[in-house]
Amino acid sequence: MRIKVQKFGGTSVADLQCMQQVLNKVRAALDDGYKVLVVLSAMAGQTDYLLSLANRWSSTPDPAELDSMVTTGEQVSVALFSMLLQDQGIKARSLLGFQIPMRTDSNFGRARILDIDSPRLQAMLEQYDVLAIAGFQGCDCEDRLTTLGRGGSDTSAVAMAAATNAEVCEIYTDVDGVYTTDPNVCSQARKLDKIAYDEMLEMASMGAKVLQIRSVEFAKKFNVPVHVRSTFTDVPGTLLVQEDNSMESALVSGIAYDKDQALITLANVYDEPGISATIFEPLAIAGVVVDMIVQNPSREGRTDMTFTVPKGDLEQTLQIIDNIKDQIGAKAVFHNPKVSKVSVIGMGMRNHSGIASIAFKALRMENINIMLISTSEIKISCLVDEKYTELTVRTLHEAFGLDQKPQPACEEPGQSQ
Ligand code: ASP
Ligand code: MG
Numbered sequence: 001m002r003i004k005v006q007k008f009g010g011t012s013v014a015d016l017q018c019m020q021q022v023l024n025k026v027r028a029a030l031d032d033g034y035k036v037l038v039v040l041s042a043m044a045g046q047t048d049y050l051l052s053l054a055n056r057w058s059s060t061p062d063p064a065e066l067d068s069m070v071t072t073g074e075q076v077s078v079a080l081f082s083m084l085l086q087d088q089g090i091k092a093r094s095l096l097g098f099q100i101p102m103r104t105d106s107n108f109g110r111a112r113i114l115d116i117d118s119p120r121l122q123a124m125l126e127q128y129d130v131l132a133i134a135g136f137q138g139c140d141c142e143d144r145l146t147t148l149g150r151g152g153s154d155t156s157a158v159a160m161a162a163a164t165n166a167e168v169c170e171i172y173t174d175v176d177g178v179y180t181t182d183p184n185v186c187s188q189a190r191k192l193d194k195i196a197y198d199e200m201l202e203m204a205s206m207g208a209k210v211l212q213i214r215s216v217e218f219a220k221k222f223n224v225p226v227h228v229r230s231t232f233t234d235v236p237g238t239l240l241v242q243e244d245n246s247m248e249s250a251l252v253s254g255i256a257y258d259k260d261q262a263l264i265t266l267a268n269v270y271d272e273p274g275i276s277a278t279i280f281e282p283l284a285i286a287g288v289v290v291d292m293i294v295q296n297p298s299r300e301g302r303t304d305m306t307f308t309v310p311k312g313d314l315e316q317t318l319q320i321i322d323n324i325k326d327q328i329g330a331k332a333v334f335h336n337p338k339v340s341k342v343s344v345i346g347m348g349m350r351n352h353s354g355i356a357s358i359a360f361k362a363l364r365m366e367n368i369n370i371m372l373i374s375t376s377e378i379k380i381s382c383l384v385d386e387k388y389t390e391l392t393v394r395t396l397h398e399a400f401g402l403d404q405k406p407q408p409a410c411e412e413p414g415q416s417q
Pocket of ligand 2: 009151154210211212
């Protein structure tokens with residue numbers, strides 16, 4: 001049995017007209033001989049509406065009841081879509097998370113998937129040609145309804161593909177793929193044919209909001225090929241896959257940016273065991289997600305500690321730091337909420353040197369000051385003044401020739417580096 005998963009987001013199921021487009025995509029897959037698992041989101045705006053309703057009813061909505069309510073958004077989409085399919089004579093039915101069942105833990109609002117009843121899904125696919133599956137939702141071991149966090153239908157779709165061994169998981173959305181950078185910032189941005197899971201994780205975690213990050217982690221773990229493409233055209237989108245050799249010809253695949261950063265420097269703290277833990281433990285307990293961390297080498301038993309947090313967490317972070325300031329010996333605390341992080345991402349960096357210097361030279365040409373640098377195997381991130389975010393993105397995009405399709409690597413056989 002050939003199985004395909006097709007996931008459609010809220011804008012793709014917003015009204016009857018949009019759902020007709022969805023129907024065309026599903027029909028094309030059926031014509032190609034596939035059984036189709038169609039994972040749907042709630043109609044555009046519905047989840048926000050439902051959440052606002054709850055917040056009007058209660059100042060502290062019970063998370064379990066909240067999940068019970070927001071799952072209705074997806075329930076409406078799959079039931080309506082099944083009716084459309086049935087009217088076309090297609091053998092189809094809707095399936096809610098608890099009917100599969102898709103078991104999750106009991107972290108309401110951000111539950112993690114534990115298990116999907118794959119044999120049951122397979123059995124239903126014998127009986128039906130299309131299963132319209134409500135995204136974003138599951139149920140815990142006590143049969144309470146749960147949701148996977150905002151954008152969670154992407155993760156539902158990838159999980160369904162993994163559970164049924166589908167050939168591909170197509171994520172249909174209102175953009176036509178993953179770009180080398182945000183096209184709203186850089187008109188030269190180019191759609192990528194392929195991107196490695198690891199690169200996508202870096203892109204997604206930095207504001208390329210095409211997919212829920214967890215869906216990419218899931219796809220990587222279970223090696224599910226994910227095709228991100230547009231509901232409203234037939235052109236191929238971007239394929240997310242395991243790294244392959246052709247990817248190495250592109251040293252850099254994309255430039256991501258994140259404006260939601262605030263910088264904090266603790267000057268002259270003691271350089272002794274336990275100081276970092278003293279600083280970052282209370283922040284972790286408070287749920288502050290610390291991003292870049294840089295500690296300078298010691299000078300006479302003292303050091304500077306610099307890190308970034310989301311802008312909205314700056315006040316709370318400064319309060320926490322104030323409480324421990326004396327304990328860590330900080331002579332001064334500096335902060336700057338007007339910064340953003342721009343990152344150069346590419347698998348090719350692992351085997352090639354000189355990428356950082358290309359980036360730094362390009363920024364020098366534009367007189368852009370770098371406040372903080374951090375690197376990983378496949379990423380170089382620079383913190384810059386917020387007002388230069390767009391210029392930094394465009395400068396780096398050009399420096400790495402990202403507007404041009406990379407040429408396939410043409411090494412002589414037997415030549416090694
Ligand atoms: N409807 C949910 C949301 O708006 C889940 C999804 O669309 O993926 O976040
Ligand atoms: Mg989405």
